[in-house]
Amino acid sequence: MPELAEVEYYRKEWDAGLRKKITAVELHAGKRIFRGVDTKRLAATLKGAAYTGSEARAKLMCFRFSGGVWLGVHLGMSGELRVEAKDFEPGRHDHLVLRQSARSLVFSDPRQFGRVHFHEGRAEPEWWAKLPPAVTSPEFTLERMSAFLKRRARLAVKAALLVQTAFPGVGNWMADEILWQARIDPRALCGKLSRKQIAAIWEKAREICQVSLDTIGKDYSDPPEDWLIHQRWTNKGLCPRDGLQLKTATIGGRTTRWCARCQR
Numbered sequence: 621m622p623e624l625a626e627v628e629y630y631r632k633e634w635d636a637g638l639r640k641k642i643t644a645v646e647l648h649a650g651k652r653i654f655r656g657v658d659t660k661r662l663a664a665t666l667k668g669a670a671y672t673g674s675e676a677r678a679k680l681m682c683f684r685f686s687g688g689v690w691l692g693v694h695l696g697m698s699g700e701l702r703v704e705a706k707d708f709e710p711g712r713h714d715h716l717v718l719r720q721s722a723r724s725l726v727f728s729d730p731r732q733f734g735r736v737h738f739h740e741g742r743a744e745p746e747w748w749a750k751l752p753p754a755v756t757s758p759e760f761t762l763e764r765m766s767a768f769l770k771r772r773a774r775l776a777v778k779a780a781l782l783v784q785t786a787f788p789g790v791g792n793w794m795a796d797e798i799l800w801q802a803r804i805d806p807r808a809l810c811g812k813l814s815r816k817q818i819a820a821i822w823e824k825a826r827e828i829c830q831v832s833l834d835t836i837g838k839d840y841s842d843p844p845e846d847w848l849i850h851q852r853w854t855n856k857g858l859c860p861r862d863g864l865q866l867k868t869a870t871i872g873g874r875t876t877r878w879c880a881r882c883q884r
Contacts, residue, residue, distance in 0.1 A: 621679070621695075621696070621697050621733075621791055621792075622679065622695045622699070622791075623679070623789055623790065623791035623792075623793065623794050623832075624676070624678060624679065624754075624755075624788070624789025624790065624791075624794075624829060624832070624833065624837075625794075625829075625832035625833050625835070625836035625837040626695075626836060626837075626840075627676050627678075627679050627680070627681060627695060627789065627837075628676045628833055628836075628837030629836060629837050629838070629839075629840050630681070630695065630700055630701045631674050631675070631676040631681045631701070632674075633700075633701045633702055633703060634671070634674065634683065634701055634703065634725045635674075636703050636723060637671050637703070637718070637720050637723060637725050638671055638672070638673070639670060639671065639672065640670065640671060640720045640721065640722070641668060641669065641670045641671075641720065641721075642666045642667055642668065642669055642670075642671065642685070642718050642719065642720060643667070643668075643719045643720055643721055644667060644718075644719040645662070645663040645666050645667055645716075645717070645718055645719070646710060646716075646717040646719070647659055647662070647663060647715060647716045647717070648715045648716075651715050651732060652732050653696075653699075653715055653716075653729055653732050653734050653735050653736050654715075654736050655735070657736055657737070657738045658738070661738070662691075662736075662738045665687070665689050665740060666685060666689060666691070666718065669685035669686045669687050669689050670685060670686040671683065671684075671685055671718075671720075671725075672684050672685060672686055677748070677751045677754060677788065677789075678751055678752070678754070678784060678788030678789040679694060679695070679784070679788070679789055679791075680692055680693070680694050680737075680747075680748070680751065681693045681694075681695075681701075682748050687740075688740055688741050688742045689739075689740055690737075690738070690739040690740070690741075690744075690745050690748070691736070691737070691738060692735075692736065692737030692738070692739075692745070692747055692748060693727055693734070693735075693736060693737075694734050694735040694736075694737075695729070695734050696729060696731065696732070696733030696734030696735065697731050697733040697734075698729055698730045698731040698733065698734075699727065699728065699729035699733075699734035700727075700728055700729075701725070701726065701727055701728075702726050702728065703723050703724070703725060703726070704717075704723065704724040704726050705723065705724065706719065706720065706721065706722055706723055706724060708724045708726070710726070711728070713728045713729060713730040714726050714727070714728045715727060715728065715729055715732075715736075716736060751788060752784075752785050752786065752788050753788075754788060754789070754829075755787060755788065755789065755790065755825050755826055755829045756826055756829050756830050756833070760826065762818075762819060762822045765786070765818070765821070765822050765825075766818050766822075768780070768783075768786045769810040769811075769813065769818060769821075770810070770811070772810045773809065773810050773811025774809060774810070774811060775809065775810050776806065776807050776808065776809060776810075776871050776872060777799065777804060777805075777806060777807075777808050777809070777810050777813065777821070778795055778796070778799060778806035778807070778871040778872055778874075778876050779871055779872025779873075780810050780872075781794075781795035781798060781799070781821075781825075782795055782872050782874065787825065789829070790825065790829070792874045792875070792876075793849055793852060794828060794829070794832065795874075795876075796848060796849075796852055796876060796877055796878065797824075797828050797847060797848050797849055797852075798821060798824045798825050798828055799821070799878065799883060800848040800859075800878060800879065800882075800883060801824045801827075801828065801847075801848070802817065802820035802821050802823075802824045803820070803882055803883055803884070804817055804820065804821065804883055804884075805878065805883045805884055806869075806871055806876050806878050806883070807869070807871060831843060831844070846860050847860070848860060848877075851866060851877075852866065852877040855868050855877075857877060859879035859881065859882065861879065861882050862879065862881050862882055864879055864880065864881045864882075866878060866879060867879070867880050
C-alpha cells in the first residue's frame with residue numbers, strides 16, 4: 621500500500637492541470653471506489669470547474685476546484701494518479717478521468733481498495749478535517765505520542781506504528797525503518813518501552829517521514845543508501861549496520877523484518 625511519501629508523489633502528478641478547467645468527467649459509477657458518492661452530482665459539478673490546488677495528508681489526497689468543490693482520493697493497495705493525452709482512451713481500471721483541453725487526469729485502481737470522496741462547500745469536509753496531525757507537524761509532539769503508546773501498553777510497538785490515527789501515513793516499510801533506526805525490537809510491547817526508547821521512536825518517525833517526503837515524495841528517488849528499506853524486501857536481506865541476516869515475522873498482520881543483534 622502506498623505510504624505518505626508515495627501519496628505525496630502521486631498527488632503532484634496532477635499538477636500539470638492546475639488552474640485549468642475540467643471539460644468533461646468520465647467515471648465507472650458502479651465501482652466500489654465510489655461508495656457513498658453521488659457520481660452524477662460529482663460529474664456535473666466538476667464539469668466547468670477549474671482545478672485550483674491540492675494537498676496530501678497521511679494516505680489521503682485532497683484536490684480543490686473552483687466553486688467550493690472538493691475531491692478526495694485514497695489510493696488503497698494499487699491505485700495511482702497519472703496524466704494522459706487529451707484523447708486518451710480509458711482502460712478497464714481507469715475509474716475516474718477528468719478531461720481538460722490539453723490533457724486527461726486519471727485515477728486508476730485495479731484492485732479497487734481505494735476510495736473517492738466528494739464534497740461541496742467552502743468549509744473543509746469532515747473526511748479531511750478529522751485527519752490526525754501529520755508526523756512531521758508541530759502538533760505531533762513527544763507527549764502526544766507517549767500518551768498513545770501508554771494507552772496501547774499491551775500492543776507490539778510495530779503494530780502500534782501502523783495505527784493511522786496516531787501515525788498517519790506510516791505504513792509497513794516505514795514502521796520497520798523507524799524501529800531499525802531507533803534500535804528497537806518490533807515485538808517489544810509499548811508498555812515496556814523506556815523513556816529513551818519512546819523519545820528515539822518520536823525522533824526517528826519525524827526524521828524518516830521528512831526524508832521520505834524529500835526523496836520519494838519529490839521525484840520517487842531512493843532514500844539514503846544506508847537505510848533498511850533497501851534490504852527488507854527479501855527474507856535474505858542483511859542488516860545495513862552489522863551484516864547479520866534479518867529476522868522475519870508477522871506482527872500486526874504485516875510482514876516485519878529486523879536485526880536481532882542491534883534491535884533489542
